[in-house]
Amino acid sequence: xxxxxxxxxxxxxxxxxxxxxxCRLDYEARFLRRKMLTDDAGTSFLVDLPQTxxxxxxxxxxxxxxxxxxxxxxxxxxxxxxxHQLLPLVWHIGNRHCPAQIEEARVLVQPDHVIxxxxxxLGACVRDVREPFTPEGGAYxxxxxxxxxx
Numbered sequence: 001x002x003x004x005x006x007x008x009x010x011x012x013x014x015x016x017x018x019x020x021x022x023c024r025l026d027y028e029a030r031f032l033r034r035k036m037l038t039d040d041a042g043t044s045f046l047v048d049l050p051q052t053x054x055x056x057x058x059x060x061x062x063x064x065x066x067x068x069x070x071x072x073x074x075x076x077x078x079x080x081x082x083x084h085q086l087l088p089l090v091w092h093i094g095n096r097h098c099p100a101q102i103e104e105a106r107v108l109v110q111p112d113h114v115i116x117x118x119x120x121x122l123g124a125c126v127r128d129v130r131e132p133f134t135p136e137g138g139a140y141x142x143x144x145x146x147x148x149x150x
Contacts, residue, residue: 005046006064019070021041024074056134057132072132081108086106101135
Protein backbone atom coordinates (compact mmCIF):
# COMPACT_ATOMS: atom_id res chain seq x y z
CA UNK A 1 0.00 0.00 0.00
CA UNK A 2 1.52 3.30 -1.05
CA UNK A 3 1.12 6.70 0.52
CA UNK A 4 -0.44 9.81 -0.97
CA UNK A 5 0.84 11.40 -4.15
CA UNK A 6 3.46 14.10 -3.62
CA UNK A 7 3.70 17.48 -5.34
CA UNK A 8 7.28 18.79 -5.43
CA UNK A 9 6.62 21.24 -8.27
CA UNK A 10 4.37 24.26 -8.62
CA UNK A 11 3.47 25.36 -12.13
CA UNK A 12 2.50 29.02 -12.35
CA UNK A 13 -0.76 30.18 -13.95
CA UNK A 14 -0.60 30.16 -17.72
CA UNK A 15 1.31 26.86 -17.84
CA UNK A 16 -1.10 25.69 -20.55
CA UNK A 17 -1.17 22.03 -19.52
CA UNK A 18 -4.49 20.29 -18.82
CA UNK A 19 -5.32 19.76 -15.16
CA UNK A 20 -6.94 16.69 -13.64
CA UNK A 21 -8.40 18.21 -10.50
CA UNK A 22 -9.10 21.34 -8.48
CA CYS A 23 -7.95 22.35 -5.03
CA ARG A 24 -9.79 25.31 -3.47
CA LEU A 25 -7.64 27.26 -1.02
CA ASP A 26 -8.26 30.53 0.79
CA TYR A 27 -5.62 33.25 0.94
CA GLU A 28 -3.93 31.99 4.12
CA ALA A 29 -3.84 28.38 2.86
CA ARG A 30 -2.19 29.53 -0.40
CA PHE A 31 1.03 30.38 1.48
CA LEU A 32 2.79 27.07 2.03
CA ARG A 33 5.77 24.84 1.66
CA ARG A 34 4.72 21.47 3.08
CA LYS A 35 1.10 20.58 3.69
CA MET A 36 -1.46 17.81 3.11
CA LEU A 37 -4.21 19.00 0.78
CA THR A 38 -7.36 17.45 -0.66
CA ASP A 39 -8.76 18.16 -4.12
CA ASP A 40 -12.45 18.56 -4.96
CA ALA A 41 -12.72 14.83 -5.71
CA GLY A 42 -11.56 13.98 -2.18
CA THR A 43 -8.07 12.80 -3.18
CA SER A 44 -5.38 13.76 -0.67
CA PHE A 45 -1.85 14.67 -1.70
CA LEU A 46 1.22 16.07 0.01
CA VAL A 47 2.66 19.35 -1.16
CA ASP A 48 6.40 19.33 -0.41
CA LEU A 49 8.01 22.29 -2.14
CA PRO A 50 11.68 23.34 -1.81
CA GLN A 51 10.69 26.66 -0.21
CA THR A 52 7.63 28.50 1.07
CA UNK A 53 5.70 30.14 -1.75
CA UNK A 54 2.61 32.23 -2.28
CA UNK A 55 0.37 30.16 -4.55
CA UNK A 56 -1.92 32.07 -6.89
CA UNK A 57 -5.31 31.31 -8.38
CA UNK A 58 -4.62 29.37 -11.60
CA UNK A 59 -1.33 27.83 -10.45
CA UNK A 60 -1.13 24.03 -10.37
CA UNK A 61 0.58 21.44 -8.21
CA UNK A 62 2.38 18.79 -10.27
CA UNK A 63 2.06 15.39 -8.61
CA UNK A 64 4.77 12.73 -8.79
CA UNK A 65 2.61 10.73 -11.24
CA UNK A 66 2.45 13.72 -13.64
CA UNK A 67 -1.10 14.84 -12.85
CA UNK A 68 -1.73 18.55 -12.36
CA UNK A 69 -4.09 19.80 -9.66
CA UNK A 70 -5.22 23.38 -10.34
CA UNK A 71 -5.43 25.87 -7.50
CA UNK A 72 -8.60 27.94 -7.24
CA UNK A 73 -8.92 30.87 -4.84
CA UNK A 74 -11.71 29.83 -2.47
CA UNK A 75 -14.46 32.17 -1.33
CA UNK A 76 -13.81 33.61 2.11
CA UNK A 77 -15.15 36.30 4.40
CA UNK A 78 -13.88 39.76 3.38
CA UNK A 79 -14.62 43.44 3.80
CA UNK A 80 -15.58 45.37 0.68
CA UNK A 81 -14.64 49.05 0.90
CA UNK A 82 -16.11 51.61 -1.47
CA UNK A 83 -16.05 55.40 -1.50
CA HIS A 84 -16.26 58.37 -3.82
CA GLN A 85 -12.57 59.05 -3.12
CA LEU A 86 -11.03 55.59 -2.85
CA LEU A 87 -7.35 56.51 -3.29
CA PRO A 88 -6.80 58.07 0.18
CA LEU A 89 -8.39 54.99 1.75
CA VAL A 90 -6.03 52.71 -0.19
CA TRP A 91 -3.12 54.70 1.27
CA HIS A 92 -4.37 54.08 4.83
CA ILE A 93 -4.82 50.35 4.14
CA GLY A 94 -1.33 50.10 2.66
CA ASN A 95 0.16 52.10 5.51
CA ARG A 96 -1.10 49.34 7.83
CA HIS A 97 0.46 46.62 5.63
CA CYS A 98 -2.90 44.90 5.09
CA PRO A 99 -3.16 42.60 2.08
CA ALA A 100 -5.60 44.29 -0.30
CA GLN A 101 -7.27 43.41 -3.56
CA ILE A 102 -7.45 46.81 -5.24
CA GLU A 103 -10.00 47.29 -7.99
CA GLU A 104 -11.18 50.40 -9.81
CA ALA A 105 -14.30 50.92 -7.70
CA ARG A 106 -13.55 48.97 -4.51
CA VAL A 107 -10.96 47.40 -2.26
CA LEU A 108 -11.25 43.99 -0.59
CA VAL A 109 -9.44 43.23 2.67
CA GLN A 110 -9.59 40.51 5.28
CA PRO A 111 -12.01 41.17 8.15
CA ASP A 112 -10.46 43.50 10.71
CA HIS A 113 -12.50 45.61 13.13
CA VAL A 114 -9.79 48.29 13.31
CA ILE A 115 -9.72 48.72 9.51
CA UNK A 116 -13.54 48.67 9.39
CA UNK A 117 -13.77 51.42 12.03
CA UNK A 118 -11.09 53.53 10.35
CA UNK A 119 -12.68 53.22 6.90
CA UNK A 120 -16.13 54.13 8.24
CA UNK A 121 -14.70 57.13 10.12
CA LEU A 122 -13.11 58.26 6.84
CA GLY A 123 -16.50 58.08 5.09
CA ALA A 124 -16.22 54.73 3.32
CA CYS A 125 -19.02 52.26 2.87
CA VAL A 126 -17.88 48.92 4.34
CA ARG A 127 -19.82 45.70 3.91
CA ASP A 128 -19.20 42.02 4.56
CA VAL A 129 -18.85 39.85 1.44
CA ARG A 130 -17.81 36.28 0.58
CA GLU A 131 -15.53 36.13 -2.45
CA PRO A 132 -12.20 34.75 -3.59
CA PHE A 133 -9.34 36.94 -2.31
CA THR A 134 -6.43 37.68 -4.62
CA PRO A 135 -4.59 40.67 -3.15
CA GLU A 136 -1.81 42.60 -4.82
CA GLY A 137 1.67 41.08 -4.61
CA GLY A 138 4.53 42.57 -2.66
CA ALA A 139 6.20 45.78 -3.74
CA TYR A 140 9.51 44.01 -4.32
CA UNK A 141 8.14 41.23 -6.50
CA UNK A 142 8.23 38.54 -3.83
CA UNK A 143 4.53 37.92 -3.24
CA UNK A 144 3.83 37.98 0.47
CA UNK A 145 7.35 38.35 1.76
CA UNK A 146 8.14 41.59 3.49
CA UNK A 147 11.72 41.91 2.30
CA UNK A 148 13.01 45.41 1.73
CA UNK A 149 16.35 44.22 0.34
CA UNK A 150 17.48 46.08 -2.79
